[in-house]
Amino acid sequence: MPISSDEFEKGKTPSSDRGSSVKPKVEKFLQENQDKAFSTKEIFEEIGANSKATVNTAVRKLEETGKVKRLSVDGIIYNRWVEGAALSSEDESEEEESEEEEEDDEDDEE
Numbered sequence: 001m002p003i004s005s006d007e008f009e010k011g012k013t014p015s016s017d018r019g020s021s022v023k024p025k026v027e028k029f030l031q032e033n034q035d036k037a038f039s040t041k042e043i044f045e046e047i048g049a050n051s052k053a054t055v056n057t058a059v060r061k062l063e064e065t066g067k068v069k070r071l072s073v074d075g076i077i078y079n080r081w082v083e084g085a086a087l088s089s090e091d092e093s094e095e096e097e098s099e100e101e102e103e104d105d106e107d108d109e110e
Contacts, residue, residue, distance in 0.1 A: 022049045023058040030059075030068060030081040037071070037080035 025047045030038070038046070044055045059079045062068035067085040070077055 022047070022054045023061060025049070026055060026058040027062060027067065027087060030062075030079060031085070031087055034081035034083060037073075037078035039076050039078055043079065 026043055026049075029043060029047050040052055040056045040059065043049075043059070044052045047055070049055050059068055059070065063070050063079075067082055069080050069082050071080075072078075
């Protein structure tokens, strides 16, 4: 179904923003599964992103920061979290809040 020019322009974002909203999801997914390497398509499917291109942009940014290693195996590029790499501070604070909520739930059970 076609969309109007206005709708098209509203959806347009600067290329520097591509992948920025997906990056924390990719980062968390790869960190939680650091014993495996995933193709861009597999990450896309696992995190429910809008497009493979934004996932690709996100993993490339993570590679630039040294958090993700990308290697081609049999013609497919796989992405793996670099052991010992820390999550972004934004993700760490979310993780701490989640741990605190779990502790509160455990206290409630006693």
